[in-house]
Amino acid sequence: MNPVTLTPGNVPLADWRAIYRGAAVSLDPACAPRVAQSAAAVSRILAKGAPVYGINTGFGKLASVRIGDEDLATLQRNIVLSHAAGTGAPSPVPVIRLMMALKLASLAQGASGVRPETVALLEAMLVKGLTPVVPSQGSVGASGDLAPLSHMAATMIGVGEIFYRDERLPAAEALGKAGLEPTELGPKEGLALLNGTQFSTANALAGLFEAELLFRSALVTGALSTEAAKGSDTPFDPRIHTLRRHRGQIEVADALRGLMTGSAIRASHLENDARVQDPYCLRCQPQVMGAALDILRQAATTLEIEANGVSDNPLIFPETDEALSGGNFHAEPVAFAADMIAMAICEIGSIAERRIAMLVDPALSGLPAFLTPRPGLNSGFMIPQVTAAALVSENKQRAYPASVDSIPTSANQEDHVSMAAHGARRLLDMAQNATAVLGIELLAAAQGVDFHAPLASSDALEAARATLREQVPSLEDDRHFHPDMEAANLLIRSGALLASAGDSLPGVA
Incomplete structure (x- = not known):
């Protein structure tokens, strides 16, 4: 099966079918500048000091709570850990690989505010065959597929479990065996990873x-x-x-x-x-x-x-720093x-x-x-x-x-x-x-x-x-x-x- 190169925003149905059937996945490098611009825009937005949902505030009903700059990294880690609340049997590996590819193509459009290194880690996990263990139940299909995508995001920070080479391993151990390291999420990144429709769409x-x-x-x-x-x-x-x-x-x-x-x-x-x-x-x-x-x-x-x-929220527009x-x-x-x-x-x-x-x-x-x-x-x-x-x-x-x-x-x-x-x-x-x-x-x-x-x-x-x-x-x-x-x-x-x-x-x- 021919490998698939994702061109964010322009991936034909046949390529998604091939990924589901097991094709290798990589990201078109032409999207890198847009990703970098989006991450830089988040930094500029933070520098203004105004409260911005998902960047320096709480989430959902707690959106009115302002978070200090010293706690922004903790905020993103906390949202991933607290939202990784799925239950039930693990989702099939082909479905989760497809979910990861969908999330990768979404983030790479440069509207989510994530850093290039975070996008690169998700791509590397796909390339090296690391598939997060994602419980199949817990999403109501609004505010994104929060619980399933949080389980994916958790593995990127070394928490949870990953299927790797026919083994079910602790996330940090699996990443290490594949030559990767957990990341520390920056402002907006946890929310960008766990917000969106990719679990529902993959299924x-x-x-x-x-x-x-x-x-x-x-x-x-x-x-x-x-x-x-x-x-x-x-x-x-x-x-x-x-x-x-x-x-x-x-x-x-x-x-x-x-x-x-x-x-x-x-x-x-x-x-x-x-x-x-x-x-x-x-x-x-x-x-x-x-x-x-x-x-x-x-x-x-x-x-x-x-x-x-x-499909995550909020969306970042670097042209106007909004x-x-x-x-x-x-x-x-x-x-x-x-x-x-x-x-x-x-x-x-x-x-x-x-x-x-x-x-x-x-x-x-x-x-x-x-x-x-x-x-x-x-x-x-x-x-x-x-x-x-x-x-x-x-x-x-x-x-x-x-x-x-x-x-x-x-x-x-x-x-x-x-x-x-x-x-x-x-x-x-x-x-x-x-x-x-x-x-x-x-x-x-x-x-x-x-x-x-x-x-x-x-x-x-x-x-x-x-x-x-x-x-x-x-x-x-x-x-x-x-x-x-x-x-x-x-x-x-x-x-x-x-x-x-x-x-x-x-x-x-």
């Missing part, structure tokens, strides 16, 4: 990237299910979708039609098929999956903008985007489960009951469909919008919050659930196509089926089902299923 971007893989994989499993059920490709005719005009719907119909092109199974029932219309889970794939694609693209647009923005307080830390755009991604993930899994249910029902599919050659003696796909239903229902419960739930904090100073962190954190678990549903659909659809031998599907779908069959043989009699499901899940998560089908399907960006 939302991670959810988006997993949802994109999920979406594209579902086109393959959905087309294969259509083949297994001897469904019609007429509902994918471009004339139907052109009349409705939704971009995603048009692209999904085109993709499904392409996946089925050349299928001998489809050709075998072009005539003399008594069915007039297929169930919605087959026929309405372009409408459902197209809507999911459109909403994922909307979320991607919002998150790409957010990822390139500056520190302006505002509310860019309020993560409402991220919360809305996360809610949209959650709905898309939920619906992708929901319609896939309906296809599984259709395939195991002989009255609907025309296939042997529960897709086993000898039903009764064997239960076949009976319980995997139940598992899919359980996962879909769990995702439905999680898909309730987080953005509509606010609770006042900080003695009502922060009286409306976004809950973006909640909305974004759930996405990886939801994507994992939906991936398991697609894995079951892949197994069921391939089993259904097996019953149509010697007829074959299209080249693309046969290649996908062959990839599965290299790992999982056709189900003749009942066997331990869990390993089959895990193998199918891995094919989806790794992208191997997509690659086997051609990997030319529409994506988010």
Whole structure:
């Protein structure tokens, strides 16, 4: 994977995706003068002697408390330590690396008042593979992701823990092993590090990237299910979708039609098929999956903008030596985007489960009951469909919008919050659930196509089926089902299923 050089304020979505997938990160050195100017502006602002929020005052409800010059370094250390109050399991390393890169790109725009050496330390931690241990819970998505980002900032001053070379070490020890030293934060720096939406945005971007893989994989499993059920490709005719005009719907119909092109199974029932219309889970794939694609693209647009923005407070403007307080830390755009991604993930899994249910029902599919050659003696796909239903229902419960739930904090100073962190954190678990549903659909659809031998599907779908069959043989009699499901899940998560089908399907960006 090619390394990513961050150009602050102008980082494409593909680069954030690459960082999440493990690409090395560095900072464009052209941003250095702007960072230095911002830090110098903080010094000039302090020299004026006026109270300025976050630089020589308390924080939040304590903003009216003036802090003397002799205590400014202690002030910044204290805010980091007091705000590092997260709880729960550690956040995934890929998410925190992405969070660090987002914070690095934000600070390097020269609007946060941090010194070049502080930016350099954060960059060095990324380059050397030092990932702070950041508890996953504790942010309400306003006033920034204070607790999670404080845990990151704490490691920079030698407090807390860091994952380094497969070890979980005290922060100071990990920094030392990597040839780095803890820093002492200057005026404004602690607040700049812990204020912002980077934790919520990193989780939302991670959810988006997993949802994109999920979406594209579902086109393959959905087309294969259509083949297994001897469904019609007429509902994918471009004339139907052109009349409705939704971009995603048009692209999904085109993709499904392409996946089925050349299928001998489809050709075998072009005539003399008594069915007039297929169930919605087959026929309405372009409408459902197209809507999911459109909403994922909307979320991607919002998150790409957010990822390139500056969201701490106050913001420093060196041209006029002003520190302006505002509310860019309020993560409402991220919360809305996360809610949209959650709905898309939920619906992708929901319609896939309906296809599984259709395939195991002989009255609907025309296939042997529960897709086993000898039903009764064997239960076949009976319980995997139940598992899919359980996962879909769990995702439905999680898909309730987080953005509509606010609770006042900080003695009502922060009286409306976004809950973006909640909305974004759930996405990886939801994507994992939906991936398991697609894995079951892949197994069921391939089993259904097996019953149509010697007829074959299209080249693309046969290649996908062959990839599965290299790992999982056709189900003749009942066997331990869990390993089959895990193998199918891995094919989806790794992208191997997509690659086997051609990997030319529409994506988010």
